Amino acid sequence: MTIDRNARLRDIRNWGDYFHLTIDTPDVGREARPGQFVMVKVGDGPIPLLRRPLSIHDAGKDGIELFFKVSGQGTEILSRKKPGDSLDLIGPLGKGFTVSDAMKGKRAHLVGGGRGIAPLFFLARELGARGVRTAVFYGGRRLADIPLRDKFDKAGIELLCSTDDGSFGFAGLVTELVGRELAKTKPDIIHACGPDAMMKALAALAAKHGVPAEFSLESIMGCGIGACWGCVHRIRNESGDGWTKICEEGPVFPGERILWPE
Amino acid sequence: MTIDRNARLRDIRNWGDYFHLTIDTPDVGREARPGQFVMVKVGDGPIPLLRRPLSIHDAGKDGIELFFKVSGQGTEILSRKKPGDSLDLIGPLGKGFTVSDAMKGKRAHLVGGGRGIAPLFFLARELGARGVRTAVFYGGRRLADIPLRDKFDKAGIELLCSTDDGSFGFAGLVTELVGRELAKTKPDIIHACGPDAMMKALAALAAKHGVPAEFSLESIMGCGIGACWGCVHRIRNESGDGWTKICEEGPVFPGERILWPE
Amino acid sequence: MAGMTNKVDLSVDLGFLKLCNPVLAASGTFGYGLEFEPYLDLEKLGGFVVKGLYFKPRDGNPPPRLVETASGLINAIGLQGVGIEAFAEKVLPKLRRLRTAVIVNVCGEDDDEYAAVVEYLDGQEGIAAYELNISCPNVKAEGLCPALSPRTTFDLVKRLKAASRRPLITKLSPNVTSIVEIAKAAEEAGSDAIALVNTFLAMAIDLETRRPKLRNVFGGLSGPAIKPIALRMVYQVASRVRVPVIGMGGIMTGADALEFLVAGAAAVEVGTANFVDPDAAVRIVAEIESWCEAHGVAAVREVVGAIKVS
Amino acid sequence: MAGMTNKVDLSVDLGFLKLCNPVLAASGTFGYGLEFEPYLDLEKLGGFVVKGLYFKPRDGNPPPRLVETASGLINAIGLQGVGIEAFAEKVLPKLRRLRTAVIVNVCGEDDDEYAAVVEYLDGQEGIAAYELNISCPNVKAEGLCPALSPRTTFDLVKRLKAASRRPLITKLSPNVTSIVEIAKAAEEAGSDAIALVNTFLAMAIDLETRRPKLRNVFGGLSGPAIKPIALRMVYQVASRVRVPVIGMGGIMTGADALEFLVAGAAAVEVGTANFVDPDAAVRIVAEIESWCEAHGVAAVREVVGAIKVS
């Protein structure tokens, strides 16, 4: 957990509304684990006032990568940064996905919807390095919403794509694609990140097939460091079902602990 | 009076904190008279909320020139614009200096302090074109505060400089320099723009020598178009001494109508 | 800006007054209207409220009168103005020719002056309604004004209602504990509509000189900064009174205006935005129309009070 | 950030409490303090106010709980918290070791709960003072809270003063007609200091869904947007009460903090800024020190109330 006021944008690329940043920030890079996030200051004034949470898309000793979709004012400002610009970010924050050597030889399904693919590249790499047999399910509305296909391919990560409109890969929701695969082979774990509706459907699916699953939740975040109580989600705890700060205890939670809103 | 949302920055130059902009805005350029100003939108959001008033430094059929000093957030933002950027401005606004063919052969002293020099270039050119014998008195704290020397020289306008610290030209206040000249030759009119203290002293000087004078006043402006009543100055009117909107009735007023604050 | 095709019905009916669209320019931010003729077609507005008028001409406060804050503007103009007679003689004849609702913002040092203004204007033609400015924070010490108490609000509105032949819109101050209580007092006293909000009593300090940035010390805060509080007050009042509510505070775009309509305002006023863009009010009309078109809303009044709270 | 040379005397004395500098972190924006240890040295603060505590654990409001506005933040957390016992057992022992003023923000559903919290905490060591949060707008319907009336303020403060062995700081709501009246009621009832302001009751609407953006409908506005109103209230109160005033509302920089001091605040609290920069509060201390140095101010208390109004 560092405040790096002098992180430096090394490279920025985009496919339409989706942007990929490579950022020099060695301290954050070295500490990062898959599923953790950073809080990025996008402007210098009070508009927007708050930092924006973004998952760590990949990390190494020099820094981190981010992958995001322009979704509003904050991400729009971020998308206009230029190589060499300095960035102000805090991270790595939160608790990530479960990655352990005990998973060796086991099978993991990673499911990402739209911008939710962001944390899954780092995760797939780390699982792969530990000998986990990993398949990534990558869904979007249209072909334009799954721009990271090549990146997964090049990294030698097994990738199954879906588009709602059938313009690429399986035609339908990514959850349907996962459902079909589950009917064939049962993984040992599912890791997922994406729109609430996708994750909720996937949680039901995983439960039906008796596969443990982990979900990276989203929320508007005031601080990212557990101070504002703004980012809560209903989570089953020992002490009952309470509003739990996802920046601190999450953003990744096991499916059976998450109470999805109606 | 046009809103030009598509004025285009053709060129930007600077000397330290002083910036010179050349802007393509034909409608404003053609209509402009010396001493008039434009209201420039510096950002797109609500910080800063209001437009900034800037004098028309020069004008022609293609557009206008501005000359300003970075004095706060708004002018700072403006100073970071790049050639090709589009600008949003309203103008020409206000009533300018008296320029008439009747002045032919007469003598005018133009007195500018610091950024107050801005409107005097356009004025000197227009007076020159009408056969007025024009001398410009240009004062600043240091050499760095009178960057437009060359521009006046090149335009063949008689220029007398002063610096408070004696780093260039007459050593002392520009009003002292004007005072010495007045003791020698009496012009037919004085036109001035600069800090309040300079203008107040100059008003006294002009009155003492019985020379009519015109001053371009400054004020924080909410709208520039006479709608907010924010920009008032005490001005002698037929109906008494009232708070008068300088954006509408000014910014240029004859010295004898201006009531200077204590 | 596209599509002024009149496919969408933008008209709203305040009962006592039909407007061709729900956008009015707010008092004190639109001069006497005519200042804006070079920049927009006044007849494209629902209407406009002229600058606050006392019976007598007023000199206003000494400058500085304005200071910018984060997303806001504090003003301490102090209601400088030409007075009612000059207005009636020099300005009103020109306004009368316009096919748009001209509303006069009525001020007074005391109840008698308010009554005198109303009486005088009752003798003039070409005014759609009076907006009673009982809420200006820049005139008396520390923002004192009738709108701070239900009692003074009731008494003044009641008196003016009896004195006036025209509809009354009472404009409320946000500097109160219960805006609902004040609104109800105005309604009970016979006000035909409620307008809110006027500006928030505020101040700014120049650290270097250690002096207030406004010569008047206090001023009224307007602009985007206040929008969330203004919207809350409009929502609270709209569901509690029967008369129409005119909402304002920080409206810069069509979307902002629509939020006030959704919260329950039957019409809106655009204030500070007029300073930033002299054509803001007509742009906002166009943006409302575009939004309605894009969202299949045939008549803008369908969205008035359409907020869903479950 | 330069020059922590202690050439400037930053200490302030509230009478009942000496602070090494005038900067406190505000309740609800600084967790229980420990969350910030990775980012700053807690002992470099004048102190901090922990998140509001009820006697019982509280679940707070359903999300969304936050929405950004122009230069502002609306929150409707609803005072979720661990309750007083868990705080005393798990958190307080860690805070006790710190050489900085730890202030507890005291809440209650009713007067009895406030009293119970104070009584319970009186049995604990390591607390410098209580800040009575009688002004949270996010708990009861439409922002109802004791700080909206001088009567309820007086009664509650009086009761708690009698019950408590520690100094009381009463934290006021800005959602009132006369902040001075409420502050005086708190002072008369024995409050040792006045803190202001809490957040402004506000709302935001999602135009597409036509729903309030906050699940709770209403929330409290904080941040730079409110600073001009907060500063005005601090100035008004500081010249009217004898007890020290703790000012807050939109402080993001040392200059902002100094403006509150100049307006009459003896100390300040930093709120929303902590979310933007977890080390904001110590940066603000450093900025105050630099400013004093640059302006030849030997002791920061010299600027308290130094405003010149002529």
Ligand SMILES: Cc1cc2nc3c(=O)[nH]c(=O)nc-3n(C[C@H](O)[C@H](O)[C@H](O)COP(=O)(O)OP(=O)(O)OC[C@H]3O[C@@H](n4cnc5c(N)ncnc54)[C@H](O)[C@@H]3O)c2cc1C
């Ligand atoms: C832990 C975490 C990790 C994230 N990682 C990524 C990522 O790697 N890539 C990516 O593209 N996005 C990610 N997001 C979502 C991203 O934070 C939001 O898209 C972003 O904050 C929107 O900011 P904005 O200013 O562009 O849009 P805004 O104008 O703030 O908001 C646009 C819309 O999104 C909603 N919104 C705002 N903030 C959030 C949020 N935090 N979560 C969900 N909805 C929000 C708003 O209510 C609004 O409807 C992540 C969110 C969280 C909580």
Ligand SMILES: Cc1cc2nc3c(=O)[nH]c(=O)nc-3n(C[C@H](O)[C@H](O)[C@H](O)COP(=O)(O)OP(=O)(O)OC[C@H]3O[C@@H](n4cnc5c(N)ncnc54)[C@H](O)[C@@H]3O)c2cc1C
């Ligand atoms: C008719 C007119 C013509 C002008 N022409 C020029 C010009 O050609 N070149 C030039 O450099 N400047 C000119 N000015 C001044 C210029 O408008 C201000 O310097 C500018 O608005 C400051 O904006 P800012 O955001 O940079 O600073 P801010 O942060 O807004 O203010 C910096 C300081 O200047 C004060 N200030 C703000 N606005 C004004 C203002 N309008 N007049 C005086 N003080 C102000 C503030 O109170 C503050 O102390 C003119 C002003 C007027 C009224």
Ligand SMILES: Cc1cc2nc3c(=O)[nH]c(=O)nc-3n(C[C@H](O)[C@H](O)[C@H](O)COP(=O)(O)O)c2cc1C
């Ligand atoms: C410079 C200025 C002058 C104002 N003068 C008046 C006035 O004369 N009468 C009045 O009722 N309101 C007056 N107001 C208040 C506005 O009409 C409006 O209520 C307020 O500014 C909030 O709207 P906004 O945020 O859109 O500006 C004035 C506001 C400003 C900024």
Ligand SMILES: Cc1cc2nc3c(=O)[nH]c(=O)nc-3n(C[C@H](O)[C@H](O)[C@H](O)COP(=O)(O)O)c2cc1C
């Ligand atoms: C998320 C959040 C939670 C808050 N919780 C509390 C609280 O528990 N008790 C309290 O007295 N004030 C609470 N406040 C109010 C702040 O302490 C402070 O009074 C207010 O935010 C204004 O200061 P600021 O503009 O610097 O944030 C909270 C504010 C925010 C933004």
Ligand code: FES
């Ligand atoms: S974002 Fe502030 S507590 Fe989680």
Ligand code: FES
């Ligand atoms: S600047 Fe608005 S009236 Fe002059």
